[in-house]
Amino acid sequence: MTLACIDAGLSVGRKRLLGGVHARLEAGRLCAILGPNGAGKSTLLSLLSGQRPPTSGEVRLDERDIAGHAHAALALRRAVMPQESAVAFDFNAEEIVALGRLPHRLRPEADESGIVPAAMALTGVSALATRILNTLSGGEKARVHLARALAQIWHPRPDDASRWLLLDEPTAALDVAHQHAVMVLARQWAARGVGVVAVLHDLNLALRYADEVIVLDQGGKVAQGPAADVLTPELVREVWRTQCERVTSGDGSPQFLFGSA
Amino acid sequence: MSVAMGSSRRLPTRTVLTGGGVLLLLAFALGASSGAYAISTAQLWGVLRDAWQGVVAPTPEHLVFMNIRLPRLLLGIAAGAGLGVAGALMQGLFRNPLADPGLIGISSGAALAAGITIVLGAWLLPVLPRTLGSWTLVSMAFCGGMAVTFLIYVLSRSEGGTRMALMLLAGIAINALAGAGLGFLSVMATDEQLRSLQFWLLGSLGGARWSAVALVGTVVLLACAAALTLSAPLNALALGESQARLLGVDVERVKRRAIVITAFAVGSVTAATGVIGFIGLIAPHWVRMVAGPDHRIVLPASGLLGAALVLAADTVARTAMAPSELPLGVLTAFIGVPMFLLMLRHYRNRI
Numbered sequence: 368m369t370l371a372c373i374d375a376g377l378s379v380g381r382k383r384l385l386g387g388v389h390a391r392l393e394a395g396r397l398c399a400i401l402g403p404n405g406a407g408k409s410t411l412l413s414l415l416s417g418q419r420p421p422t423s424g425e426v427r428l429d430e431r432d433i434a435g436h437a438h439a440a441l442a443l444r445r446a447v448m449p450q451e452s453a454v455a456f457d458f459n460a461e462e463i464v465a466l467g468r469l470p471h472r473l474r475p476e477a478d479e480s481g482i483v484p485a486a487m488a489l490t491g492v493s494a495l496a497t498r499i500l501n502t503l504s505g506g507e508k509a510r511v512h513l514a515r516a517l518a519q520i521w522h523p524r525p526d527d528a529s530r531w532l533l534l535d536e537p538t539a540a541l542d543v544a545h546q547h548a549v550m551v552l553a554r555q556w557a558a559r560g561v562g563v564v565a566v567l568h569d570l571n572l573a574l575r576y577a578d579e580v581i582v583l584d585q586g587g588k589v590a591q592g593p594a595a596d597v598l599t600p601e602l603v604r605e606v607w608r609t610q611c612e613r614v615t616s617g618d619g620s621p622q623f624l625f626g627s628a
Numbered sequence: 629m630s631v632a633m634g635s636s637r638r639l640p641t642r643t644v645l646t647g648g649g650v651l652l653l654l655a656f657a658l659g660a661s662s663g664a665y666a667i668s669t670a671q672l673w674g675v676l677r678d679a680w681q682g683v684v685a686p687t688p689e690h691l692v693f694m695n696i697r698l699p700r701l702l703l704g705i706a707a708g709a710g711l712g713v714a715g716a717l718m719q720g721l722f723r724n725p726l727a728d729p730g731l732i733g734i735s736s737g738a739a740l741a742a743g744i745t746i747v748l749g750a751w752l753l754p755v756l757p758r759t760l761g762s763w764t765l766v767s768m769a770f771c772g773g774m775a776v777t778f779l780i781y782v783l784s785r786s787e788g789g790t791r792m793a794l795m796l797l798a799g800i801a802i803n804a805l806a807g808a809g810l811g812f813l814s815v816m817a818t819d820e821q822l823r824s825l826q827f828w829l830l831g832s833l834g835g836a837r838w839s840a841v842a843l844v845g846t847v848v849l850l851a852c853a854a855a856l857t858l859s860a861p862l863n864a865l866a867l868g869e870s871q872a873r874l875l876g877v878d879v880e881r882v883k884r885r886a887i888v889i890t891a892f893a894v895g896s897v898t899a900a901t902g903v904i905g906f907i908g909l910i911a912p913h914w915v916r917m918v919a920g921p922d923h924r925i926v927l928p929a930s931g932l933l934g935a936a937l938v939l940a941a942d943t944v945a946r947t948a949m950a951p952s953e954l955p956l957g958v959l960t961a962f963i964g965v966p967m968f969l970l971m972l973r974h975y976r977n978r979i
Contacts, residue, residue, distance in 0.1 A: 443876070449871060457636060459920070462921075469875050498635055499636050
């Protein structure tokens with residue numbers, strides 16, 4: 368029930384996008400990948416998803432090289448919400464969410480026809496079902512793609528194989544209310560045993576919702592651990608070169624105030 | 629219109645497929661009854677009933693229908709269905725509604741090979757017959773289409789697999805080269821050769837005979853069946869190659885299959901009929917406008933609509949300037965080019 372990077376790196380030509388990352392993620396937890404622009408966050412996510420093979424080191428899913436898992440088998444238990452995704456043709460939102468069920472078309476679930484509407488309800492896009500995806504706003508599109516990812520790994524696997532939900536900047540295009548709604552949803556899925564990995568820019572969302580954070584800078588891992596332990600004003604100053612003050616919010620969760628102190 | 633409102637209206641699958649079937653039947657009936665020898669509806673029924681019961685009636689309408697018109701109509705159906713399905717496949721594969729089977733070089737390769745056969749045939753293949761519809765021309769054209777498609781496929785290979793943008797560019801370059809070759813051949817050609825080359829390039833069902841119908845029909849039928857198995861992966865491909873891969877689709881295999889299916893379908897059709905333009909471009913587009921972009925509907929409905937369009941165009945080609953026959957490609961271009969320009973307006977913000 369683990370997804371692990373062992374000294375994993377990715378270079379394209381001479382350019383090193385990511386190097387020597389060791390990380391071990393557990394199913395049932397929400398892990399945030401943090402770092403400044405160009406730190407290698409999306410690259411790490413694409414290694415973890417098996418989308419790109421590492422050029423050095425290894426990515427292991429359940430103690431087996433991820434390259435050894437068949438694409439079709441991985442698609443039954445691992446879903447990725449892309450950062451941005453141009454869709455060809457005038458597919459409507461419901462048809463896009465239904466594509467999440469494509470890997471399961473040979474062995475449909477008993478409640479197959481109910482999964483797409485239920486996933487759309489979870490991300491609040493039921494009312495957009497017949498709207499053409501390319502005409503939706505960025506935030507609406509993001510929630511449709513999230514519903515697609517959820518539909519893809521909707522039920523636990525019959526063999527109890529771990530399920531993984533990888534989110535690439537899921538909150539980037541969302542308003543404040545939807546940012547929190549999506550993070551709450553991610554927590555709920557983690558609580559149900561799904562391993563959730565999210566690339567985030569908002570450190571406060573990470574502090575409030577993530578069990579664990581991985582901080583990247585310049586293509587390498589800087590820190591990993593519980594959000595509240597790792598995310599200190601010193602680390603933020605060092606990695607993001609920004610001043611901040613750490614305060615405690617009313618519910619006891621630490622939060623950052625930026626640009627002060 | 630639906631784009632402007634941002635809401636999708638789609639006819640149900642059954643309605644679309646029934647509508648396509650009805651259109652095809654109408655075009656078939658129209659094509660069957662009109663021509664140099666007009667056959668009335670009542671006569672047509674009689675002939676069809678006789679044919680069904682295996683009776684060979686020695687009436688002129690029976691002879692005309694069974695020996696001339698029916699093979700022509702069936703070749704038209706095979707050609708239209710093949711081109712329509714191949715067009716839908718290519719548009720799905722290139723993720724672009726303006727893609728066309730010609731993009732991967734089948735038509736230009738077939739045309740170049742046909743041109744070589746017609747113009748240089750007397751010198752290269754002196755003993756073989758080279759008239760329109762002859763087996764020499766058909767097999768040369770088929771091989772030419774296959775060879776050029778294979779060349780473009782090889783040129784578009786890169787480390788990570790086949791790059792579609794590379795394929796598009798290689799296709800444009802090779803198509804231009806084939807065009808130059810044809811231009812050169814047309815300078816060398818005698819007037820008579822030029823005429824048959826011209827006729828071939830504009831397409832015609834005039835070479836229809838039962839042997840060609842059986843061969844092209846079989847290839848197109850198999851190609852259509854194989855194409856339908858790609859409909860779900862093609863839908864996933866609309867999300868982009870990496871997302872399709874994450875949904876478990878073997879993208880390289882889908883590309884290879886789509887290209888092989890298209891090459892066989894369009895290669896065999898073009899070899900038998902010459903170049904029939906625009907059917908592969910507009911049939912899928914019209915289907916998408918009424919039925920939405922789901923390839924499970926677009927693929928079969930494009931086949932039905934393509935077949936109906938070719939039959940209708942051929943009927944006009946045979947009758948409009950009788951007794952002389954218009955080239956089929958002229959008519960499909962007359963319908964196709966205005967449609968293409970409308971599509972360009974429709975998609976102008978996305979190109």
